Structures are given as structure tokens and as C-alpha cells.
Amino acid sequence: AVAEKKTYIVHMDKSTMPTSFTDHFEWYDSALKTVSDSGNMLYAYTDVIHGFSARLTADEAKSLESHPGVLSLLEEVKYELH
Amino acid sequence: TTRTPQFLGLDASQSLFPDSTTASDVVVGVLDTGVWPESKSFDDAGLGPVPSSWKGECEAGNNFNTSHCNRKLIGARFFSKGYEGAFGPIVAKTESKSPRDDDGHGTHTSTTAAGSAVAEASLFGYAAGTARGMARHARVAAYKICWQGGCFSSDIVAAMDAAVKDGVNVLSMSIGGSVADYDRDSVAIGAFGAMTKGILVSCSAGNGGPSSMTLSNVAPWITTVGAGTLDREFPAYAMLGSGKNYSGVSLYSGKPFSDSSLVPLVYAANVSNSSYGNLCMTGSLIPAKVSGKIVVCDRGLNSRVQKGVVVKDAGGIGMILTNTDSYGEELVADTHLIPTVAVGQLTGDAIKKYILSDTKPTATITFAGTQLGVQPSPVVAAFSSRGPNPVTPDILKPDLIAPGVNILAGWTGAAGPTGLQEDTRRVSFNIVSGTSMSCPHVSGLAALVKGVHFDWSPAAVKSALMTTTYTTYKDGETIKDIATGRPSTPFDYGAGHVNPVAALDPGLVYDAGVDDYLGFLCALNYTSARIKTISQQDYTCESGKKYSLGDLNYPSFVVPLQTASGQGGGSSAATEVKYTRTLTNVGTPATYKASVSSKTRAVKITVEPESLTFSQTNEKKTFTVTFSASSMPSGTNEFARMEWSDGKHTVGSPIAISWT
Numbered sequence: 001a002v003a004e005k006k007t008y009i010v011h012m013d014k015s016t017m018p019t020s021f022t023d024h025f026e027w028y029d030s031a032l033k034t035v036s037d038s039g040n041m042l043y044a045y046t047d048v049i050h051g052f053s054a055r056l057t058a059d060e061a062k063s064l065e066s067h068p069g070v071l072s073l074l075e076e077v078k079y080e081l082h
Numbered sequence: 083t084t085r086t087p088q089f090l091g092l093d094a095s096q097s098l099f100p101d102s103t104t105a106s107d108v109v110v111g112v113l114d115t116g117v118w119p120e121s122k123s124f125d126d127a128g129l130g131p132v133p134s135s136w137k138g139e140c141e142a143g144n145n146f147n148t149s150h151c152n153r154k155l156i157g158a159r160f161f162s163k164g165y166e167g168a169f170g171p172i173v174a175k176t177e178s179k180s181p182r183d184d185d186g187h188g189t190h191t192s193t194t195a196a197g198s199a200v201a202e203a204s205l206f207g208y209a210a211g212t213a214r215g216m217a218r219h220a221r222v223a224a225y226k227i228c229w230q231g232g233c234f235s236s237d238i239v240a241a242m243d244a245a246v247k248d249g250v251n252v253l254s255m256s257i258g259g260s261v262a263d264y265d266r267d268s269v270a271i272g273a274f275g276a277m278t279k280g281i282l283v284s285c286s287a288g289n290g291g292p293s294s295m296t297l298s299n300v301a302p303w304i305t306t307v308g309a310g311t312l313d314r315e316f317p318a319y320a321m322l323g324s325g326k327n328y329s330g331v332s333l334y335s336g337k338p339f340s341d342s343s344l345v346p347l348v349y350a351a352n353v354s355n356s357s358y359g360n361l362c363m364t365g366s367l368i369p370a371k372v373s374g375k376i377v378v379c380d381r382g383l384n385s386r387v388q389k390g391v392v393v394k395d396a397g398g399i400g401m402i403l404t405n406t407d408s409y410g411e412e413l414v415a416d417t418h419l420i421p422t423v424a425v426g427q428l429t430g431d432a433i434k435k436y437i438l439s440d441t442k443p444t445a446t447i448t449f450a451g452t453q454l455g456v457q458p459s460p461v462v463a464a465f466s467s468r469g470p471n472p473v474t475p476d477i478l479k480p481d482l483i484a485p486g487v488n489i490l491a492g493w494t495g496a497a498g499p500t501g502l503q504e505d506t507r508r509v510s511f512n513i514v515s516g517t518s519m520s521c522p523h524v525s526g527l528a529a530l531v532k533g534v535h536f537d538w539s540p541a542a543v544k545s546a547l548m549t550t551t552y553t554t555y556k557d558g559e560t561i562k563d564i565a566t567g568r569p570s571t572p573f574d575y576g577a578g579h580v581n582p583v584a585a586l587d588p589g590l591v592y593d594a595g596v597d598d599y600l601g602f603l604c605a606l607n608y609t610s611a612r613i614k615t616i617s618q619q620d621y622t623c624e625s626g627k628k629y630s631l632g633d634l635n636y637p638s639f640v641v642p643l644q645t646a647s648g649q650g651g652g653s654s655a656a657t658e659v660k661y662t663r664t665l666t667n668v669g670t671p672a673t674y675k676a677s678v679s680s681k682t683r684a685v686k687i688t689v690e691p692e693s694l695t696f697s698q699t700n701e702k703k704t705f706t707v708t709f710s711a712s713s714m715p716s717g718t719n720e721f722a723r724m725e726w727s728d729g730k731h732t733v734g735s736p737i738a739i740s741w742t
Contacts, residue, residue, distance in 0.1 A: 007167050007236050009268060011615045042163040043240040047247055048275025050618050053236035055167050071615045074266060076164060079233040079259040081115070081187050082286035082518040 003057035007042065007076035008064075014050040016069045028052045031070065035063040083194050084203055084211035085314050085454070086485045086523065092216070095583045105219035105533035107133050109156065110196045110525055111250030113241050113257070114188030116181045116226035117158055119150035121189055121492040121510065123197030123213065124222065126153035138223050138248030143180025150181075154198055157223030157248055164236030165229045172229070178496075181226045186494040186501065186512060188224060191256050193492030195522035196220040196529060203511045205417065205499065206335030208316055208452050209490040213511060216526025216582070217533065223250055233257050235268040242272035246279050251532050254525030256286040256518035258298030261472045264603070265612045270301035274616050277303045278596050282532070282540035284525040286517035287480040288467035292410070292565035294573065296467040300479045302634060303599050305528070305544045308467065309486025309520040310460030310579055311564065315453045316415045316488065316513075318423040320402050322347070322436050323444035330402075330425035331415040332449055333513055339421060344444035345399060346375040349437045353377070362389035362401075373397030376445050378433055381405050381424075387500040390418040400447050404430025412464035412564045414515050415488050417499040417507075421447045458555055462574045463487050464565035466517055469573035470640075470740060474606065476631035478638040478738055480576040481544065482551050484527070486520030488513050527582045534586055535668070541594035541635075542668070546585045548637040549592070549733040551578030553723070571721050572736035577638055589731025590665040590674065590696075592637040605629035632661040639724070641685075641709045641739040645716045659709045665726065665733070667696035667703075672728035676705070678737075680722035685739050686710040687722055694726065714741040 012031070014024055021027040025044050032039040032054055039060065042053040051071075056064065065073050087093045099105070106129050117124070131153065138157030140148045151158055158181035162172055172179040183189045197215035204210035225241035227233050238257070245253055253276055255269065264270045273283040287308040290296025299306050318332035323344050339345070351360035353371035362379035377398045379389045386403055393401045401422040405412065411426035425433070437443045463486055471479040493512035498505025524547065531543050538546070553575065554560055560569035561579060596617070603613045604623035613621050623629065632641070641659050665674075674696070676689035687709055694703040707724065714720075722737040 005167075007164050007234070009236055009239060011271075013614060014618070015620060042167060042236055043161075043243075045239055045243045047243045047279070048272040049239060049243070049615075053164065053239070071611055072265065074235070074268060076168065077235040077259045077262075077268060079228075079235065079238060079257040079269070081228055081233070082256050082258055082289055082516050082521070 003059065005055040005057055007053055008056050008061050009053045009074045010051045010064060011049060011071040012051040013069050013071050024050070031064065031067050034067060035060045083489050083491045084209050084213050085312055086489065087214055089312050089485060090580065091583045098583060098586055099530055105217060105530065106130060106221060108217060108220040108252070108529045108533045109133065109136065109223055109250045110217060110220050110252045110254060110529050111223045111225060111245040112188065112192040112195060112254045112522065113225045113227050113238060114191050115185040115228045116160065116183035116188045117155060117192055117224035118183045118189040118492065118494040119155055120495060121193060122200040123193035123215065123492040124152065124155040125198045129153040132156045135249050141181060144174045144178040144182070146178065146180035146182040154222060155224065156221045159241065159244055160226040161237035161240045162229060164234035165231060168234060169231045177230050181224055183494045184496040186497050187518065188226065189494050190491045190512060190514060191254060191518060191522040192222050192224055194489065194519060195254050195526035196222045197492055203490065205333060205490055205509055205511050205513050208333050209314065209513055210452065213490060216523055217529035220526065220529040220533065223248060228257065239268050239272050242276060246276050246281060250281060252525050252529045253281055253283045254522045255283065256521045258286060258288045261298065263473065264301050265608065265615045269299060270304065271616050273301060273304045274599070275618065277540050280540065282528045282543050284521055284528060286521035289465040289516055290467040292464050292468060294468045295470055295472045297469060297472060297479050298467065300471045300473050302477050302602060302636060305524060306480045307517060307521045307524045308480035308483040308575060309463040309465070309517045310483040311463060311487040312485050313454060313456045313459035314488065315456045317450040317453050319448045319450065320423050320425060320433065321446050321448065322433065323440065324436055328425055328429045328433065330423040330429065331413040332423045333415045333417045334421050334449055335417065338449055339400065339446045344446050347378065347437060347443040347445040348372065348375050349378045349434055358383065362392045364392055367392060367396035369396045374399060376400035376402060376447065378402045378404055378437065381409055386414065387416050387418055387502055390420050390422050391502060391504055394420045402433060402445070404433065410464055410565045411567065415513065419500065419505060423447045458562055460485070460579050461562045461564045462570045474631065475642050475740065476640050477636060478572055478576060478640045478736060482524065482548050482577045482580050483575045484520040484523040484580045486517050487515045489515065489519040524580060527580060527585065530582060531585055539593055539595060542591040545591040545593065545637045546588040547580055548577035549735060550581050550584035550588050551734065552581050553578040572738045577734065577736050587669065587731065588733060589669045589672070589728060590726060590733045591668050592635050592663060593666045594635045598635055601629055602631065602634045605631045632659065635664050638735050639707065639737040641711070643711050643739065643741045645713055645741050657711050661707045662704060664702050664704045665694065667699055667701045669731060671697045674726040674728045676724065676726055678722055678724045682720035682722065684712045684714050684720055687737065689724065709739065711739060716742055
């Protein structure tokens with residue numbers, strides 16, 4: 001059975017980025033790859049938040065939550081027009 | 083929009099507003115269903131070059147290319163990765179994978195905020211006039227984040243991120259999701275980031291009214307906008323065989339009934355085998371019992387215009403759409419495909435009573451076009467979401483109300499005015515209702531204020547809009563709530579109805595910056611990690627410092643009080659609460675005096691000092707408001723208003739006191 005993937009917004013603590021990374025995109029990608037080989041980053045956010053969004057299984061999301069530098073994970077929310 | 087510029091006093095006060103050069107430096111970013119660039123409301127005649135600070139783009143895609151942007155529509159982007167992740171790849175046949183608006187909502191909101199003036203606009207002759215956005219010289223940047231399957235938070239944050247980078251000054255977001263803590267709410271988080279860059283974020287309050295605690299987008303750094311009516315209606319009449327004539331509204335534009343032709347009238351519940359037959363749901367009507375008749379359908383569950391299609395498909399020739407108790411007497415006009423009149427609950431009940439009482443009930447429907455000067459206006463729309471604030475009751479929301487009922491503005495060429503697939507009509511302008519429509523009014527008005535006071539913070543602009551609102555009609559009566567017919571309260575209208583001419587010169591503002599909001603989060607006992615999720619900043623609340631939600635420098639006041647336990651809720655034991663606020667002078671030197679108007683004896687409100695003298699611009703003065711309250715039964719709400727006035731300016735703040 002293939003675990004269902006959902007989109008998560010991953011909030012990162014940019015100030016804790018290891019110096020081995022030249023930019024935060026690289027760091028985000030590395031964090032994602034540690035939990036998911038097939039992890040597909042949808043967006044990297046730089047201005048209103050620091051972090052990225054990606055499709056993850058629940059297990060992958062749980063694992064990423066404890067990764068250094070991860071502040072929080074928010075599951076995708078659907079908004080509606082008013 | 084037509085009429086709202088006159089209703090808001092914009093047309094009569096042109097000289098007070100920024101000239102096209104200053105105003106055109108302001109960019110309004112609209113996150114919505116995209117944009118229909120061919121709309122005349124995006125005509126760029128008379129506009130100078132795109133501001134040099136603008137870094138945005140016009141992204142090409144399905145049915146959209148870079149040449150669709152101009153000096154009015156200076157940016158157009160689309161964000162679909164989150165949506166496609168959930169729904170699979172976008173099918174170009176059904177929706178445009180580009181900034182193009184296939185829905186109409188995004189074109190309506192963006193043209194409301196900042197559309198150019200278009201003469202002789204109307205919807206089938208209804209609401210005719212010159213249509214213009216509130217900030218007609220401002221530039222528009224469209225960020226498409228809503229698709230047929232909805233609007234997804236990962237796309238929304240990506241669009242906000244891009245809009246900030248692009249250089250928008252105001253963000254208009256007529257969307258909402260479920261209620262969540264601020265650090266779990268992507269729009270609140272994105273709005274905080276935008277606010278730190280000096281961008282005002284205006285959001286719709288939601289259409290969950292008239293139930294209480296139905297608000298969305300309630301973070302204090304967001305401007306939350308509820309909806310009110312205009313002084314305009316579209317009257318239509320249901321004439322019954324009994325000779326009685328009932329009024330309602332309609333935007334029907336097809337062939338009307340001849341005046342004298344009374345046709346058989348049935349109530350949907352009586353011509354259906356479905357337990358919800360009264361609602362005219364798809365396939366629920368029995369054609370043999372409906373054919374050639376006018377059908378009375380109750381509002382609710384499916385869309386209002388869909389009910390007309392259901393009646394039409396069953397052979398019905400007309401519809402009387404009746405409100406039930408959820409909607410009261412609020413009338414929303416629609417461009418139905420068959421002759422239709424929408425009536426209030428009282429009228430609906432009377433018509434149903436007639437059907438029951440007559441063996442051969444008959445009716446006809448007539449239409450009377452556009453009526454202006456309707457009073458009282460504005461009234462709070464029944465659908466407009468109401469307070470108290472469901473996340474932080476200590477902050478009054480909505481912040482204010484603006485026109486959101488029967489608003490004419492630009493529309494897509496890809497869908498008919500009803501949005502139904504069966505509707506093959508195409509229109510340049512459409513009339514729709516919702517807090518989606520009131521939000522871009524305030525976004526555009528914020529852009530106008532920003533055009534005059536480019537250096538003002540988002541909080542200062544919001545304060546100007548809030549403290550200059552009005553809450554009464556010319557006769558002194560409080561703005562009514564259409565859901566009840568009674569006077570409304572700050573839980574319905576916030577600070578009041580927007581008054582843009584006064585907002586340009588508010589005299590004083592309640593300013594607030596990032597540190598104020600961080601202190602607010604400390605008062606909520608947020609941890610450093612939660613604060614960082616929202617603010618992207620390392621911030622530690624001072625351990626010895628007493629943070630108070632009531633001390634956020636907000637232009638309104640909420641005093642939540644506990645009912646004294648064991649005192650039967652009726653004790654006179656007084657509770658004293660003190661709030662401190664700081665006013666910044668944005669006008670000329672003046673002395674302001676405080677006054678409080680209150681009808682309640684349960685709370686004594688005093689202001690110290692009672693007078694503030696400002697000798698220079700940007701001077702700040704602090705004052706304290708003390709609320710001495712008796713205990714009242716749980717669930718009691720009392721309201722008051724505080725004003726600072728120098729004789730020329732009035733800086734008003736609503737006060738809500740709640741006992742729980």
C-alpha cells in the first residue's frame with residue numbers, strides 16, 4: 001500500500017541553518033531529503049515566512065517535525081472565496 | 083463599482099484625494115481567482131509608467147500572455163502547485179493554468195479595489211452608471227490562488243511571498259478558512275510577514291452571519307472587513323391572485339410576464355417527493371405538478387440561481403425565492419434565468435399561507451429596475467460574519483464594515499453572471515454580494531489613504547479608516563442590522579461604516595508596529611518558537627513583564643469580564659480594568675478632549691487624562707481608560723463609544739464589554 005501524501009507547510013528557523021549550506025534553499029532541500037527520497041518541494045518561501053511546502057506522508061511529516069531547524073509543520077488548509 | 087463612489091462621498095470630494103501621479107505609485111495586490119485583463123476597468127489610459135520600485139511580473143500561461151498586462155494591470159501571477167498536488171494536474175479545457183480568471187470573482191474584487199473608470203457600465207441595464215474602483219489611479223497586481231477546487235494554503239503563502247517581493251502596498255484577500263490559532267493560520271502568518279514590510283492586509287470577515295462568533299481572518303495585524311448595504315435596490319413584485327402585492331428584489335433581465343397574466347402558483351414542498359422539496363434541489367420537483375407554474379422555493383443549501391434552473395428544468399416558468407429564518411428580511415438580488423423575485427421571510431410566509439388557503443392560487447412577477455436613495459442605509463448585511471472574535475475575544479472584530487451587497491464590478495468573459503454552466507450569457511459587469519465585495523472596497527480605500535500618506539504604517543492606515551467611521555444615520559439612530567431589524571452593535575460593524583473622506587485626515591492615529599504585536603503574542607502566552615513561526619524573529623517575552631491583551635495599541639476596546647462566581651451573576655461587586663493606549667498626532671497642533679457615550683450603568687468608563695495637547699506632528703501621547711464594572715449575568719454584552727475630538731477631527735473607538 002502506498003501511504004497517502006498530503007501537502008505540509010514547513011516553517012524553518014533560518015537562524016539555525018548550518019554554515020555548511022550556502023543558501024537556505026539547499027538547507028530546506030536537505031531537510032526534506034532526510035525524510036523523503038521522493039519528497040517534492042512545491043514552494044520555498046523567503047519573505048513572509050521562512051520554509052517550504054512539500055507533499056509528505058504522515059510518517060514523513062512526523063519525522064521532519066523533529067529535524068533540527070524545523071519550527072512547525074502545518075497541514076495544507078483549503079480556503080474558500082467569501 | 084457604480085454607486086459606491088457616491089455613497090462613500092468619493093465623487094463629491096475629488097479634490098481631497100491624491101492626484102493620479104501620487105496615487106498611481108500605490109499597488110494593490112489581489113489574491114483571488116485571477117483576472118480578466120480585457121475588462122475595460124483595466125484600461126491604462128492616463129497612467130504614467132509602472133512605478134520603478136515594481137518588481138512583479140506578468141506570467142504567461144494558458145490563455146494569458148505577458149502583453150495582457152499594461153500600466154494599470156502591472157502584475158499577474160498564478161500559484162497552483164498546492165492545488166495540483168491535491169487535485170492532480172489542471173485540465174486546460176476546464177480551467178486556465180494562468181492568471182486568467184475563469185470564475186469572475188477575482189475580476190470583481192480587483193476592479194472594485196482599483197479599477198479604472200468605465201462610463202455606461204451596467205448589468206442588463208441594472209445599476210447603470212460610471213463604474214470605478216475605490217483607488218482608480220492605483221495599479222493592480224493579480225495573484226491567482228483560487229481554482230475550481232478551492233484555494234490552498236501552500237499556494238496562498240507562495241502568492242503572499244511573491245506579492246511582498248514584487249512590491250505591493252496593499253494586499254486584498256477575500257478568502258477565509260477555518261478558525262485556528264495565529265501560528266496555525268497561514269493567512270495570519272503571511273499577513274504578519276507582509277505587515278512587517280509595511281503592507282496593509284485587508285481580508286473579508288466571512289459570510290457566516292448573522293450567527294455570532296463566525297468571523298475569520300481575525301489577527302490584529304489584519305484589517306477585517308464586514309459588509310453593509312448601499313442605498314440601492316432592485317425592486318420586483320409578486321402579485322398574488324388574492325390581489326395582494328408583495329415587494330422583493332430581482333436582477334432578472336429576460337422576457338417578463340405580461341402584467342395581467344396571473345399563472346398558477348405552487349409551493350415546492352407540495353410538488354416534490356423529496357423531504358427537502360421546499361429547497362428546489364436538483365431533480366426534486368415533479369414536472370407534471372410544476373409545468374407552466376410559478377414555484378415558491380425556500381432559500382438554503384443549493385445556490386439561489388440553481389433553484390431557478392431546477393424550476394426551469396421541471397417546466398416551471400417563474401420562481402418566488404423565499405427567505406427562511408436563517409436570512410430574515412435580507413434580500414439578495416440575482417440574475418436568474420427565469421423570472422424570479424426574492425422575498426423576505428415575512429413575505430414568504432404570507433405567500434405560503436395564501437397558497438394553503440386558496441384552492442387555485444395564482445401569481446405574477448413584475449420588475450422595477452434600479453431604485454436609488456433607499457433608506458435606511460447602510461444596514462449590516464445578514465450574511466456578514468459577527469463577533470465576538472473567536473480566537474482572541476479581547477480584540478474587537480470585524481474592524482469595520484463597507485459596501486458588500488449588490489455590488490456591480492468587472493466580471494470574467496469566461497462565465498455567465500450566475501456562474502452556472504447553463505448560463506451562456508456573457509457580461510462585462512456583474513452584481514454580486516459578500517464580504518468578498520466589502521473587503522476590496524477597504525483595500526482600495528486603504529490605497530487612497532496610502533497615496534496621500536505614503537509613510538504611514540499599516541496600523542496607522544487601518545486606524546485612520548477605523549476611527550473615522552460612522553455608526554449612526556443622520557437622524558442619530560444606530561446603523562441597523564437587517565437580520566433583526568434592530569440596531570446593530572460593534573460585534574456586527576466593528577468600529578462602524580467606512581468613511582474615506584474623513585479617513586484622509588483622521589487627526590490622530592493608534593499606531594502599532596512589530597514590537598506591539600510581539601507583545602500581544604506574549605500576552606497570549608505564546609512560546610518563543612510559536613512567536614518565531616509567526617514573526618520569523620527570535621523574540622523572548624520578558625519574564626518579569628506583565629503583558630496585557632488590552633494594552634495592544636488597537637483603535638477599539640474589548641473588556642472581557644468574568645461573572646463573579648457564587649454571586650448569582652447579579653452582584654454589584656465592581657471589577658476595575660485599565661487599558662493604556664498611545665495616540666500619534668498626524669495633523670496640526672491641537673488639543674483633543676475625550677468623551678465617552680454609554681447607555682449602560684453597569685460600567686463606569688473614565689479616561690485619564692481627559693485632554694491631550696499635541697504641539698507637533700508625530701508627537702505621541704498616552705492615556706488610560708478605566709472600566710469599573712458591576713457583575714452581570716454571563717452572556718451580557720454592553721457597548722459604549724469613546725471619542726477624542728479637537729472640534730475638527732473626531733477619533734472614535736467602539737467599546738464592547740462582555741461578561742462570561
